[in-house]
Amino acid sequence: MTSTPLADGGPALPALWPSDAPAAFHVLAKPSGAICNLDCTYCFFLSKELLYPGDRFRMAEDLLATYLRQLVEAHRGPEVTVAWQGGEPTLLGLPFFRRSVELTEQLLRPGQRVQYTIQTNGTLLDDEWCAFLAEHHFLVGLSVDGPRALHDAYRVDKKGRGTFDRVMEALATLQRHEVDVNILCTVHAANQDHAVEVYRFFRDDLGMRFLQFIPIVERATPDTLQVANLGWSGSRKGRPLYTNRGSLVTERSVGSLAWGRFLAEIFDEWVRHDVGEVFVQHFDAALASWLGVNPAMCIYQETCGVALALEHNGDLYSCDHFVEPEHRLGNIRDTHLVELVSSPQQVAFGLAKRDTLPAYCRSCDVRFACNGECPKNRFTTTPDGEAGLNYLCAGYKHFFHHVDEPMRLMADLLRQGREAPDVMAVLAERDAARFRGVGRNEPCPCGSGRKFKHCHADA
Ligand code: SF4
Ligand code: SF4
Numbered sequence: 163m164t165s166t167p168l169a170d171g172g173p174a175l176p177a178l179w180p181s182d183a184p185a186a187f188h189v190l191a192k193p194s195g196a197i198c199n200l201d202c203t204y205c206f207f208l209s210k211e212l213l214y215p216g217d218r219f220r221m222a223e224d225l226l227a228t229y230l231r232q233l234v235e236a237h238r239g240p241e242v243t244v245a246w247q248g249g250e251p252t253l254l255g256l257p258f259f260r261r262s263v264e265l266t267e268q269l270l271r272p273g274q275r276v277q278y279t280i281q282t283n284g285t286l287l288d289d290e291w292c293a294f295l296a297e298h299h300f301l302v303g304l305s306v307d308g309p310r311a312l313h314d315a316y317r318v319d320k321k322g323r324g325t326f327d328r329v330m331e332a333l334a335t336l337q338r339h340e341v342d343v344n345i346l347c348t349v350h351a352a353n354q355d356h357a358v359e360v361y362r363f364f365r366d367d368l369g370m371r372f373l374q375f376i377p378i379v380e381r382a383t384p385d386t387l388q389v390a391n392l393g394w395s396g397s398r399k400g401r402p403l404y405t406n407r408g409s410l411v412t413e414r415s416v417g418s419l420a421w422g423r424f425l426a427e428i429f430d431e432w433v434r435h436d437v438g439e440v441f442v443q444h445f446d447a448a449l450a451s452w453l454g455v456n457p458a459m460c461i462y463q464e465t466c467g468v469a470l471a472l473e474h475n476g477d478l479y480s481c482d483h484f485v486e487p488e489h490r491l492g493n494i495r496d497t498h499l500v501e502l503v504s505s506p507q508q509v510a511f512g513l514a515k516r517d518t519l520p521a522y523c524r525s526c527d528v529r530f531a532c533n534g535e536c537p538k539n540r541f542t543t544t545p546d547g548e549a550g551l552n553y554l555c556a557g558y559k560h561f562f563h564h565v566d567e568p569m570r571l572m573a574d575l576l577r578q579g580r581e582a583p584d585v586m587a588v589l590a591e592r593d594a595a596r597f598r599g600v601g602r603n604e605p606c607p608c609g610s611g612r613k614f615k616h617c618h619a620d621a
Contacts, residue, residue, distance in 0.1 A: 171224060171228070172227075172229075172231065173494075174498070175236075175500065180500060184504070185239055186241065187503050188468060188469045189470050189472050190247045191221075191246055191471075193246060193474055194219050194250060194251055194254055195210070195214060195217065195475075196211045197253060199283075199285060199320070200317065200325060201320050201322070203316040204348065204378045204393070204412070204414045207249070212402075213486075214474075214475065221254070221474045221475075225494075225495065226261065228476070228495065229476070229494060230244065232500070240274055243279060245279040245280070246262075246280040246281070247482070251281070252286040263278065266278075277301065278298055279303065280295070280302055281303035282302065283304075283325065287335055292338070293339055295339070296340055296341045299342070301342045302336060303344045304344070304345060305348070306329055307350075307353055308353045310326040312356060314326050316414060320395075337369075342372075343372070344372040347360065348378050349421060350414050351415065351417075352414075354417060354420040357424040358427055358428065360428075361373075361428045362431070365436065371440050372443075373441070375428075375442070375443070377416045377421045377557075378416050379539050380411055382412055386402050390404075391412050391414075406486065406538050409542060422557025423560060426561050426564040429445060445565075447459040448462075448569055449573065452569040453573045453576060453577075461535045462531060464516045465512045466511075467508055468503070469482070472494070478491045515537050518550055519550070520544050521544070522545065522548060523555075528558065532562060536552075540552045600614045601614065
């Protein structure tokens with residue numbers, strides 16, 4: 163890589179600022195496209211390789227310069243996020259990322275700040291990488307699905323071997339260099355019934371404070387289900403390109419109610435012990451909704467369309483979950499990013515999240531927090547037969563109802579000028595009164611249906 167800025171040759175900022183341009187937006191850039199050094203069984207993104215047959219899957223240096231220039235130009239506010247993802251972005255090698263930082267620093271206008279983020283499986287991170295990530299204050303999203311057996315259930319390499327040890331080694335190196343790490347934990351058939359075990363592993367064994375849980379929902383049609391169940395590795399014969407079609411799900415996918423229970427069980431542990439110490443993205447988003455503030459997660463917002471995905475060749479897609487031909491907005495070599503982000507196609511994509519919500523959702527008592535979640539998961543029908551209900555609906559109803567009381571409490575405390583962690587003392591008092599004198603083998607008074615000793619006895 164050269165050390166001087168490139169005349170990148172991409173389109174210039176349009177003379178007239180597009181009227182629909184958002185104040186801020188987020189792009190997940192995939193410099194290696196769908197290419198990854200692992201073969202996680204549930205990773206349907208591996209199949210996106212089929213979108214670009216014969217390609218080298220490597221973002222060219224002039225395109226990198228075009229992208230970063232357009233990204234900085236398209237942000238009028240003080241904050242710009244440069245976010246890398248894959249596939250596995252570290253396959254591009256450290257010189258690519260050194261160059262990306264060098265270019266970004268040259269491009270920032272006075273008063274503009276940058277946040278670098280990268281999502282990685284961690285297996286290629288060494289001391290040199292981690293020193294670089296620390297130096298530039300990268301926020302690293304590291305994929306870990308729980309303790310060894312749960313992680314290795316699906317997170318395997320090209321030879322089908324578990325990756326747990328390699329990821330733990332990477333985490334230790336990241337921690338030694340004091341890099342900010344967010345755990346990205348997918349929730350699926352193998353770990354969905356181990357919520358508290360997974361949470362305690364992250365909190366106690368790994369010492370992690372920032373957690374994101376991501377439901378695995380792999381859609382399939384009757385024609386694709388059998389092959390989809392085998393996984394998305396390039397070594398599978400007849401692997402289809404994954405698109406958001408079909409109303410079946412693979413056997414690895416999380417169950418709808420299981421997803422809600424997973425979140426609810428972790429919430430019970432968190433709200434009694436860890437508020438203000440451990441940050442779980444879904445809980446922060448829910449609290450924002452209970453406070454009447456827009457949650458930070460697009461899936462819970464009324465509309466979306468400001469979280470896009472950039473492929474290695476400059477193709478821009480409406481969203482990371484819609485990298486498929488009909489959601490390709492154009493290429494940043496031909497059209498400036500700000501024009502693509504504000505294009506009628508993208509505006510319509512974002513508004514459709516609200517405008518296609520079934521009546522069942524519109525009259526739902528937790529719609530203010532759920533908003534029908536992500537359109538990619540809306541492929542079931544409502545009880546009265548309307549299409550477009552979210553596959554995870556039962557889980558979301560369970561979770562949002564479950565957290566209603568403590569969320570109200572936390573929101574009230576914050577409105578009174580107190581702090582969210584004060585909720586732990588309030589709940590401790592309530593629990594003491596509610597659970598006093600309950601026998602360990604009696605049904606738990608919380609109504610879970612479980613014995614007290616298996617439920618709130620420890621609370
Ligand atoms: S489609 Fe889903 S993930 Fe994509 S921006 Fe909309 S809500 Fe977010
Ligand atoms: S909980 Fe279900 S019905 Fe309610 S808004 Fe969410 S998806 Fe719709």
